[in-house]
Amino acid sequence: MTTKPTPRVRVPAKVAAGEMIEIKTLISHEMESGQRKDSKGETIPRKIINKFTASFNGKPVFVADWNPAISANPYQSFFFKAAESGEFTFAWKDDDGSEYTAKSKLTVG
C-alpha cells in the first residue's frame, strides 16, 4: 500500500513587498501511528513524517514537529511575510530517514 509520498504546495507566484501570504502544503503519506493492529493482532510499526521544515533562501522560517496524532496525508499551513524575491524549500522528514522535498519560487514586486 505504500506509495511514494507526493508533496503538494500552494504559494502565490507574485506578491507585493510586505504582503502576508498563507502557504498551504499537503503530502500523501499513510502516517502509520504505531497504535493499530493487523488482522493477526500484531502491532503495525510506526512510520510517520516527523518533521516539516520550510526555508526561504536557505533560511528556516517555519518548523513543525509532527506526532503520530497527525492525520494521514498531513496538511500544514502557515504564514510568511514577503520581503524579497526568492525560493522556498519545503522538506518532510520520514521516520525511515527519507526526506521528501519541494521548491517554489516567490516573486516580490
Place this chain on the structure above:
Amino acid sequence: MNKGLSGLSRRDAVRAAALAFAVGAISPRLAFADEKAVAAEIKKLYGDKKMAEGKIKLDVPEIAENGLVVPVNVEIESPMTEADYVKAVHVFADGNPQPGIVSYQFTPACGKASAATRMRLAQTQDVICIAEMSNGDLYSAKANVKVTIGGCGG
C-alpha cells in the same frame, strides 16, 4: 460429570472464563494519556514556569464527527518582530494514546504566528495549546472536542 476437552470440569471452565473476562475488563485495550501525562510533557519542556491565559486563539471544532481528521488552527497574538515574536507553540491532547500532537517553531519572517493542520483524536477530550514568546513568557489555552467516531481504529 461432564468433562470438557481439556479435562476441566464445567465449573472450572466457567470460573476460568469469568476470570479471563475480569482481567480483560481491568486491563484496557489501549493505554490513553490523561491530564497528568499532558502536565508531565509541559513540565519536561518548561518546568514549573507560570502560564498566563490569553493571546492564543485555539480553533478546533466543538464536535468532530470523524476523529481521524480534526482540523486544528492556532493563532497567537504577537507583533512578530525581531524583538518580540512567538518562538514555539505546542499542542497536546489528554485522551490520545500519546499526549503530543504537534510542535511549531516560528520566526519573525512568518509575519503572523498562525498555523493549521489536521489531527487524530481517539475520543472526546481536551486540546491544550502552549505558546512560548521570545522573551520566555508562556501562555496556555484549552478547548474541548467531542468526538463521535474515534480516530485510532476504535
